[in-house]
Structures are given as structure tokens and as C-alpha cells.
Amino acid sequence: MQSEKITFAGALGDELAARLDRPEGPVRAAAILVHCFTCSKDIAAARRIAGRLAARGIAVLRFDFTGLGHSAGEFASTNFTSNVGDLLAAAAWMEAHDMPPQLLIGHSLGGAAALKAAPQIASLRAVVTIAAPMDPSHVTHNFGAKLDEIHAKGSAEVDLGGRPFEIRKQFLDDIAEASLADALPRLGAALLVLHAPRDEIVGIDNAAKIFIAARHPKSFVSLDDADHLISREADAEYVAGLIESWSARYLDLAPEPARPETPEGVVRVAEAEASGFRQDISIGGRHQLVADEPVAMGGTDLGPSPYQLLSAALGACTTMTIRLYARRKTIALTHVVCDVTHDKAHREDCEDCEKSGPKIDVFRRRIRLEGDMTEDERASLLAIADKCPVHRTLHGQAVIETELV
Structure with a gap:
């Protein structure tokens, strides 16, 4: 602010x-x-x-x-x-x-x-x-x-x-x-x-x-x-x-101005206090989040860390993609859970890593599918997880454009 x-x-x-x-x-x-x-x-x-x-x-x-x-x-x-x-x-x-x-x-x-x-x-x-x-x-x-x-x-x-x-x-x-x-x-x-x-x-x-x-x-x-x-x-x-x-239930909040070049709205991150690491996150003017670092890292642990937020994005995109595919294929999926962890690994320990550098980021997903499904249906749902947009972004190349305003 x-x-x-x-x-x-x-x-x-x-x-x-x-x-x-x-x-x-x-x-x-x-x-x-x-x-x-x-x-x-x-x-x-x-x-x-x-x-x-x-x-x-x-x-x-x-x-x-x-x-x-x-x-x-x-x-x-x-x-x-x-x-x-x-x-x-x-x-x-x-x-x-x-x-x-x-x-x-x-x-x-x-x-x-x-x-x-x-x-x-x-x-x-x-x-x-x-x-x-x-x-x-x-x-x-x-x-x-x-x-x-x-x-x-x-x-x-x-x-x-x-x-x-x-x-x-x-x-x-x-x-x-x-x-x-x-x-x-x-x-x-x-x-x-x-x-x-x-x-x-x-x-x-x-x-x-x-x-x-x-x-x-x-x-x-x-x-x-x-x-x-x-x-x-x-x-x-x-x-x-x-x-x-x-x-928020009672105030008449003016809508955030829409921008044609940002169809999903602006994710605005602003530090809460200069003395710590806690960040206030406003998403399209409609949703609020807090990011922080653990106490061991000098934060106050009042919100998820940036990598935890990134893991959450991957997990949410994975479960949404699986659900969408199950609906289209009329698969009897009753519930889906995706646990995501993030770590750094040495490049030589990674079987499918083309990036240079001594260490690479590894996101591990553990997906649980519930419902009366065949093994082929479970396999197809597991395969579609790799098609989720966030997975593709993390696994592919992204362009980050930065400007000072």
C-alpha cells in the first residue's frame, strides 16, 4: 500500500x-x-x-x-x-x-x-x-x-x-x-x-x-x-x-478496470511491511491471498511461500484438467486429490532433464482417483494430468517480460 x-x-x-x-x-x-x-x-x-x-x-x-x-x-x-x-x-x-x-x-x-x-x-x-x-x-x-x-x-x-x-x-x-x-x-x-x-x-x-x-x-x-x-x-x-x-459482502466495491491484454486480470503483489517478507496478493480485484516465508527463513509464516503457491497452481490445474476430461468421457470419477511437493535435485539424478545448471526444480505429484473406473480409464486420467496448462508451462519455456514503472 x-x-x-x-x-x-x-x-x-x-x-x-x-x-x-x-x-x-x-x-x-x-x-x-x-x-x-x-x-x-x-x-x-x-x-x-x-x-x-x-x-x-x-x-x-x-x-x-x-x-x-x-x-x-x-x-x-x-x-x-x-x-x-x-x-x-x-x-x-x-x-x-x-x-x-x-x-x-x-x-x-x-x-x-x-x-x-x-x-x-x-x-x-x-x-x-x-x-x-x-x-x-x-x-x-x-x-x-x-x-x-x-x-x-x-x-x-x-x-x-x-x-x-x-x-x-x-x-x-x-x-x-x-x-x-x-x-x-x-x-x-x-x-x-x-x-x-x-x-x-x-x-x-x-x-x-x-x-x-x-x-x-x-x-x-x-x-x-x-x-x-x-x-x-x-x-x-x-x-x-x-x-x-x-x-466485502456489504461494500459497494468499484470493479477493477478491465484490460483487453490481460484476460485473467492483474495479479498484484505488494509487500505488507518492509521489515518482513509478508506479501498481500490481489487477484483481479476479486480474490485476496497472503504470501510469506517460514520463520526459519526470516518470515512470519502467515501465508504460503512463493514455491508453495506455484505448487498449488500445478495441483489445482491438474485436478481441474482431470475433472474436465472425466466429464467429457463420462468416466465415473467421484473425487480427485493431487498432493504436490517441490524440491531441488541434482541434474544427473533427473532422467528427463535437458536444462543446464547443477540443480533443477522437481515437482512431484501424487494423484488419487476415486470412483468405479476401469484400469484403462484410470490410466487415461493419469495421462491427461500431463496435459494441464500449468504443467505445460512449467515443463516448457515461458517468457517473462519485465519493465520498470
């Missing part, structure tokens, strides 16, 4: 810092991602979610609330109402730049803000909450013994995640009056609730209350033992994949 720094005016008039994560190809839809209480737009989970959506062709705006991260303003002057206002300002910026947001994703208190703002965003089609509280005032439990001091003196310094923040009484008064009861029944969009049963910051009962109060279409998915911040990479990847696949 391509990440662009932008700014816009927030609810209190301060300049808010944001990142617009654009897809490598055309923008097919737009989304806004809202971070958790006192967090920032740049936490790992937010970056991963934005990356997966960008691979689907969805531009994602993630911004820092007033007084947080790289945004200007005084955090002590903000409250839940101003957070909702910042979110609506983000939606207005997207609308003004021809990217009306169809998807809204909110994490923790940001999820509550997303639910509150959703009925006011006309273009919205889907809302996702991650570990969100049903009652925004739930965050006050983080203030502990400082609550009495805030009420008595009007403000107090509170330690939140190892950082000091000034919390004023106006924040407590505002959040005490905040309610999602009016917003949830009139979201006007599909809802996905994501929550971990063991979340120690926002209990799972909040997810149940949000789910019950909202109208259909709505879905709930448990995040098992994920922590509140979705800090583990595997959990962040799981959440990103869930959002990407679920939202």
Missing part, C-alpha cells in the same frame, strides 16, 4: 494528523479506522488492518484524535463528544476528496465513537467494533483512585499505559451523559462485533449488549485469547482477515 500523510481540522479546530493508506491500484471504496483510548493511529493492529484493506482496493484513513499522537491540540480539553466530532470531520474530509467512507472500524473507545457517529455518515455501509464498550463511561475505571481528586479539584494527572494524561472533570461529565442506546438501533449499516472473552480491559459482556441492541445484519466473532490491544501479530492478522472478508 501507499501511505500518505495528511491533515485536517478536528472538532475543536486543531490540526489532526492522519495517514491515508491507498491501494496500489485504483481506489474501489474507502474506510476510516478509529484508534483506542489514548492510543494512536500507528499501533500495529491498525497498520495491519489498513494493509489488508488496501490490498482489497480500499483506501483507509486512520487519524490521531485531538491532543494524541501527532495531532495538535490539548488532550485535557477533549472528551467523548469531541472524539465523535473528530471522526465526523474525518468523514467529511474523505467525502470532500471523492472517497465517501463506506466502512468504519473502531477499536475500544474508538469503537464506541464509531457507533455514535455512524448514523450521521450517509455513505456508510458497514461498521466494525473491536473490544468496544457499550457504555463509553467504562473508561473511567482506568482512573482508579484519581476519580475523587478529579471531582474535587477539577482535574488530575492519570497514568494510562505508562504515560501521564491530564483528565478534567468536563471529561467525566461528558462521558457520563454519553449513550449508544439511541445510535445502535439506527446504524443504517451492517455491524461486525469483534471481542475477546478474556479481555481484561473491556469485558465480553459489552459485546453482548452491543450485539443485542443493534439490528440485523449483524455478526459476532470471538477473538479467543487475544489481548485488548490486539498486540500479537497473529491476532492482528486474524482480525485484519476477518474484517477484509466480512466487509
Whole structure:
């Protein structure tokens, strides 16, 4: 994805810092991602979610609330109402730049803000909450013994995640009056609730209350033992994949422009992060895959390796070709399985190798055919496997044309 720094005016008039994560190809839809209480737009989970959506062709705006991260303003002057206002300002910026947001994703208190703002965003089609509280005032439990001091003196310094923040009484008064009861029944969009049963910051009962109060279409998915911040990479990847696949059902994705010279569409591969090997793969704008390397090779093993993808192409083409031939010849084939492995072999160990070089690539296929068939029919099906187009490509010569764009 391509990440662009932008700014816009927030609810209190301060300049808010944001990142617009654009897809490598055309923008097919737009989304806004809202971070958790006192967090920032740049936490790992937010970056991963934005990356997966960008691979689907969805531009994602993630911004820092007033007084947080790289945004200007005084955090002590903000409250839940101003957070909702910042979110609506983000939606207005997207609308003004021809990217009306169809998807809204909110994490923790940001999820509550997303639910509150959703009925006011006309273009919205889907809302996702991650570990969100049903009652925004739930965050006050983080203030502990400082609550009495805030009420008595009007403000107090509170330690939140190892950082000091000034919390004023106006924040407590505002959040005490905040309610999602009016917003949830009139979201006007599909809802996905994501929550971990063991979340120690926002209990799972909040997810149940949000789910019950909202109208259909709505879905709930448990995040098992994920922590509140979705800090583990595997959990962040799981959440990103869930959002990407679920939202595709509800968003109005603009079609990828067709190219006469590419009848099967473009397979676009873009690295997810420069620090690793994980790649986001978009196929014709319709299908999503992830490629990676094993941990032993320096990857994170969150997807198949390039050679495994190549083996998958050979296996899929083999079984499809066998099935097509069985249909044409009315052979009673009930099921076909093809196991493919890839390895390097010394050229002298290969009986049918004409390529030069000390080692060659060897793909081994083990094909299982099921059904009431004669030995001649099984032999003919096995023979036709060598006729599959991918087999011919791998066994023959291919031309790879490369240009710098």
C-alpha cells in the first residue's frame, strides 16, 4: 500500500494528523479506522488492518484524535463528544476528496465513537467494533483512585499505559451523559462485533449488549485469547482477515478496470511491511491471498511461500484438467486429490532433464482417483494430468517480460 500523510481540522479546530493508506491500484471504496483510548493511529493492529484493506482496493484513513499522537491540540480539553466530532470531520474530509467512507472500524473507545457517529455518515455501509464498550463511561475505571481528586479539584494527572494524561472533570461529565442506546438501533449499516472473552480491559459482556441492541445484519466473532490491544501479530492478522472478508459482502466495491491484454486480470503483489517478507496478493480485484516465508527463513509464516503457491497452481490445474476430461468421457470419477511437493535435485539424478545448471526444480505429484473406473480409464486420467496448462508451462519455456514503472 501507499501511505500518505495528511491533515485536517478536528472538532475543536486543531490540526489532526492522519495517514491515508491507498491501494496500489485504483481506489474501489474507502474506510476510516478509529484508534483506542489514548492510543494512536500507528499501533500495529491498525497498520495491519489498513494493509489488508488496501490490498482489497480500499483506501483507509486512520487519524490521531485531538491532543494524541501527532495531532495538535490539548488532550485535557477533549472528551467523548469531541472524539465523535473528530471522526465526523474525518468523514467529511474523505467525502470532500471523492472517497465517501463506506466502512468504519473502531477499536475500544474508538469503537464506541464509531457507533455514535455512524448514523450521521450517509455513505456508510458497514461498521466494525473491536473490544468496544457499550457504555463509553467504562473508561473511567482506568482512573482508579484519581476519580475523587478529579471531582474535587477539577482535574488530575492519570497514568494510562505508562504515560501521564491530564483528565478534567468536563471529561467525566461528558462521558457520563454519553449513550449508544439511541445510535445502535439506527446504524443504517451492517455491524461486525469483534471481542475477546478474556479481555481484561473491556469485558465480553459489552459485546453482548452491543450485539443485542443493534439490528440485523449483524455478526459476532470471538477473538479467543487475544489481548485488548490486539498486540500479537497473529491476532492482528486474524482480525485484519476477518474484517477484509466480512466487509466485502456489504461494500459497494468499484470493479477493477478491465484490460483487453490481460484476460485473467492483474495479479498484484505488494509487500505488507518492509521489515518482513509478508506479501498481500490481489487477484483481479476479486480474490485476496497472503504470501510469506517460514520463520526459519526470516518470515512470519502467515501465508504460503512463493514455491508453495506455484505448487498449488500445478495441483489445482491438474485436478481441474482431470475433472474436465472425466466429464467429457463420462468416466465415473467421484473425487480427485493431487498432493504436490517441490524440491531441488541434482541434474544427473533427473532422467528427463535437458536444462543446464547443477540443480533443477522437481515437482512431484501424487494423484488419487476415486470412483468405479476401469484400469484403462484410470490410466487415461493419469495421462491427461500431463496435459494441464500449468504443467505445460512449467515443463516448457515461458517468457517473462519485465519493465520498470
